[in-house]
Amino acid sequence: MDMHDLDFLYSCLAIAERGRGTTGINPLVGAVLVRDGKIIAEGWHEEYGGPHAEPMLLTKFTSKIWPTDRLFVNIEPCCHQGKTPPCTDILIKKGVKKVVFGMFDPNPLVRGKGVAALRKAGVEVIGPIASELCRRRNRGFVSIMEQGRPWITLKKAQTIMGKIANDDGSRLCMTSPVQNEWSHTYLRSRLDAILVGVQTIVTDNPQLNTRFVQEKNREVKNPLRIVLDTKLSIPLSATVVSDSTPEKTLIVTTVRSGKTFDELTERGVKVLVLPEVSIPKLCQALITPQGDFNGISSILVEGGPKTWDAFKEAGAVDEEMVLVGSEVSCN
Ligand code: AOF
Numbered sequence: 266m267d268m269h270d271l272d273f274l275y276s277c278l279a280i281a282e283r284g285r286g287t288t289g290i291n292p293l294v295g296a297v298l299v300r301d302g303k304i305i306a307e308g309w310h311e312e313y314g315g316p317h318a319e320p321m322l323l324t325k326f327t328s329k330i331w332p333t334d335r336l337f338v339n340i341e342p343c344c345h346q347g348k349t350p351p352c353t354d355i356l357i358k359k360g361v362k363k364v365v366f367g368m369f370d371p372n373p374l375v376r377g378k379g380v381a382a383l384r385k386a387g388v389e390v391i392g393p394i395a396s397e398l399c400r401r402r403n404r405g406f407v408s409i410m411e412q413g414r415p416w417i418t419l420k421k422a423q424t425i426m427g428k429i430a431n432d433d434g435s436r437l438c439m440t441s442p443v444q445n446e447w448s449h450t451y452l453r454s455r456l457d458a459i460l461v462g463v464q465t466i467v468t469d470n471p472q473l474n475t476r477f478v479q480e481k482n483r484e485v486k487n488p489l490r491i492v493l494d495t496k497l498s499i500p501l502s503a504t505v506v507s508d509s510t511p512e513k514t515l516i517v518t519t520v521r522s523g524k525t526f527d528e529l530t531e532r533g534v535k536v537l538v539l540p541e542v543s544i545p546k547l548c549q550a551l552i553t554p555q556g557d558f559n560g561i562s563s564i565l566v567e568g569g570p571k572t573w574d575a576f577k578e579a580g581a582v583d584e585e586m587v588l589v590g591s592e593v594s595c596n
């Protein structure tokens with residue numbers, strides 16, 4: 266492997282991000298075809314249930330594949346019949362002779378078997394060349410496969426003295442523009458959903474989007490906004506249900522609330538009704554595609570304290586980030 270190989274893999278990971286928000290519980294996958302040290306074709310997994318990255322690339326690239334061409338992909342090509350046919354068969358049929366991959370597929374139907382199928386057909390396979398990085402970028406998919414639930418990151422903002430709100434409970438702004446840009450870049454835009462309790466909506470009326478990175482990179486998507494609202498008490502004037510992207514909001518409530526939610530669904534807001542809002546039941550529902558909901562694989566839990574505790578008590582926390590700032594005025 267030479268250093269350029271890693272560059273081609275970074276390209277795969279960057280292209281793969283285009284599928285965020287539509288690939289649901291499937292991995293983010295990008296593939297590039299390299300000839301004489303240059304990328305000559307690319308493909309990515311666009312949508313849950315849709316074609317995988319490799320066939321996307323090979324459908325667009327209609328010229329002949331040379332035996333020296335190398336196909337890079339961030340995850341081991343699949344060899345199973347799922348919603349789509351095995352990628353290994355397509356690669357072999359199209360005459361791809363060299364494959365470089367980033368990580369093994371944690372899906373037990375595929376793990377190691379994809380590589381074996383390619384090698385058996387005489388394809389030279391190199392990898393995994395960047396397992397840790399690729400698993401990190403697909404931490405949601407890896408978590409579903411290995412832990413049976415989405416990847417969960419807890420994020421808190423607090424002052425040096427440990428305060429998280431004003432004494433009367435009202436919003437306190439602590440993080441600097443640099444910290445906001447960091448969390449939008451490395452947390453909000455790298456995870457599928459942001460989750461808050463309804464109390465945070467009432468006190469802060471947040472937007473829960475990636476505006477600090479979108480200004481610089483318009484390709485960055487907005488995550489799904491999930492609000493835990495057992496009693497269905499969210500104000501209809503809240504930004505997350507009244508801005509221009511109501512379909513990016515999912516309200517999780519209980520049958521016990523007994524309230525109707527027509528006004529929300531008419532606006533395009535998604536409502537998930539569970540028998541009770543327990544973390545395991547919520548996680549299970551979120552990784553189960555139904556209708557036009559393809560599921561989500563990773564969550565950024567932004568608070569408040571009740572919500573953080575619920576995830577901690579359920580043992581459903583993979584990492585915790587604390588942004589420490591000073592008390593500044595909110596504007
Ligand atoms: C790849 N390239 O682009 C993707 C892969 O139901 P299906 O057919 O979509 O299969 C989903 C499984 O295929 C998923 O769990 C994972 O193991 C693999 N995803 N593999 O080589 C891709 N999306």
Ligand code: ZN
Nearest residue numbers: 317342343352
């Ligand atoms: Zn595949």
